Amino acid sequence: MDVDPAVEELDSFSLLLPLPFRLGIVFVAGVWLWGLNLHGLHLLKVDVPHLIRYPSRSSPAQLSHHLSVYRFAAILTLPLASSLFLFWVLTHGNAPRVIAWDILPNVYLLFLLIAFVLPIKQLPRSGRSRFLSTLRRISIGGLAKTEDGKFGDVLLADALTSYAKPLSEIYVALCMLVTGQHTTRRPDRGCGGTYVVPFIICIPFLIRLRQCVIDHQPANALKYATAFPAIILSALQRDADKFGISPTSLFRLWLLAVTINSLYSFYWDVAKDWDLTLLSRARNDREHPYGLRRLRVFEISELYYAVIFVDLLLRCTWSLKLSVHLEHFNDIDGGIFLLELLEVCRRWMWVFIRVETEWIRTRASGDVLLDDYGSNKIDED
16 A cells, blocks of 8 residues: 655654644744733833834723733634644544644644734734834835834844744745645745745845845844855755765855854844943943943843853854755754744844843933933943
């Protein structure tokens, strides 16, 4: 009796979490974590809506911004949990059943995409409308003026770079669906052409690079440009023999590109995005704890050191995950999925310090009335 090749290709992780469900978990986790960003910064009296020029609540009866995000996340989570539980009950980890019941993860993935795009009355509308309008503007590298929400554009474009791989995986799932493949089988990342997925991974970096060019920030633009050699060299390693270059040489070039991208990105996070002094001569200044800065919202210095350490660690692993030629190894134990979740968590931590930094810069420039936010605790040493 012949066995369906799709069944033979299934690994143990895909039996448990097919690609569409993995994508659902990654994006829903991102929504929850954005709500935690808003909530935590709200408790610290950091006015995120002011920084991104988002309209304030006109009535006390309206849900606060973080509660609105939590509500949207809960609406996305309930069908995810329900469909995943039903999928497990129906399949019991049996490969033929996993292939046969791919309708469940497919339906949820389509629901997730629709929930972000369509103006459904039962879902929070203003936040999604603002998200989509901002996404349209930055999709070609556009950048709003400061008074119109420039910082919000930068935050979203930066976040898209963290979701570069999941966004390419959405394409893979939809391509498999359209071409009649089972999306519960091993992902076909060559669907539509060998270099489509690497190109999609490049798009968020192209968006942010163009923003930096518009904003006259060549050094920052260079940071995003360093991602392209790592992605391109990774894609070339799939067919190294076709280009007359030995696999060993390509691997060494790729490793060099990954190292440059990781270290440059880490430097920019610490020195430029967070205004910390760890990588400058001012790190020993007695006005602040070693490597930090004088003005801080978070009172615990060790928190900054922990975030710096985790950022360095995950910057390096994330650069490895951008490498499409490692997908076969990573898929065996769900490595890609784990790294995607870790990158979402890294971005969550990054947002806290990045928004805090912008808040301090804004106060220093006089853009925020200090009397209005006088109760905000700014730690000074």
